[in-house]
Amino acid sequence: MVVATPNLTNYDEEQARLMEEKCILIDENDRPLGFESKKNCHLMTNINQGLLHRAFSVFLFDQAGRLLLQQRSDEKITFPDCFTNTCCSHPLNLHGECETAGLKEKTPATSAELGVRRAAQRKLEHELGIPRSELPLEQFQYLTRIHYLAGSDSVWGEHEIDYILFFRAKGPEPVTLHVNPNEVKSVRYVTPAELKQLFADAAQDKVLVTPWFRLICEKFLFQWWEKLDNLESQYDTETIHRM
Incomplete structure (x- = not known):
């Protein structure tokens, strides 16, 4: 049974409104089961009962191969600062993000991939102000999925099967950014060495890092980064990595 608490009146009004969006519920094999509010999907009370939803994580690189990071705003309900x-978010119960009609792919991963790409395009525009015209759907590269659970605090957390998408800007100019301050506190491009330094700073409690980003970096990111010019060799679209 899904539990719907607590009251969101003490949180940022816009972030509370976004908690009413409908995420896609799935089983552990990424098969859709229905929809539930973002709020209910992120309550530890429900997560501890097994509630699981679909998500995505975008890793956007400039032409030089630097990775664009964001620092989540202080207004975020989960993992602020x-x-x-x-960009990390969810495909929703929206036209084009949850339908599979007309797709010929055989597995949940590939039948959901187009919806995940559309959701990624939508959220990159919403959070970072990147125009959709600079984010062609075919330029997103789907690498694999991870299944993880992490608490933000005693009330909120994440329990997701997360689609990993890479995107590399093709032109010499970086993508256009108009950061939404309600979503994002700061942005920066980093090299692999600079990202390793960020994690060293996090180990000394100088900065905070989201748990899913840490997991992906520890197991996969740096080897993928080395293959940025030949990512097809890294595709593993059939596997759900349990982390």
Whole structure:
């Protein structure tokens, strides 16, 4: 049974409103089961009962191969002030993000991939102000999925199967950024060495890092980064990595 608490009146009004969006509920094999509010999906009370939803994480690189990071705003209900990858969010119960009609792919991963790409395009525009015209759907590269659970505090957390998407800007100019301050506190491009320094700072409690970003970096990111010019060799779209 899904539990719907607590009251959101003490949180930022816009972030509270976004908690009413409908996420896609799934089983542990990424098969859709229905929809539930973002709020209910992120309550530890429900997560501890097994509630699981679909998500995505975008890693956006410039032409030089630097990764764009964001620092989540202080207004965020989960993991405020944390550094993380370019964009992390959810496909929703919206036209084009949850439908599979007309797709010929055989597995949940590939039948959901187009909806995840559309959701990524939508949220990159919402959070970072990157125009959709600079984010062609076919330029997103889907690498694999991870299944993880992490608490933000005693009330809120994450329990997701997370689609990992890479995107590399093709032109010499970086993507256009108009950061939404309600979502994002700061942004920066980093090299692999600079990201390793960020994690060293996090180990000394100088900065905060989201748990999913840490997990992805520890197991996958740096080897993928080395293959940025040949990412097809890193595709593992059938596997759900349990982390």
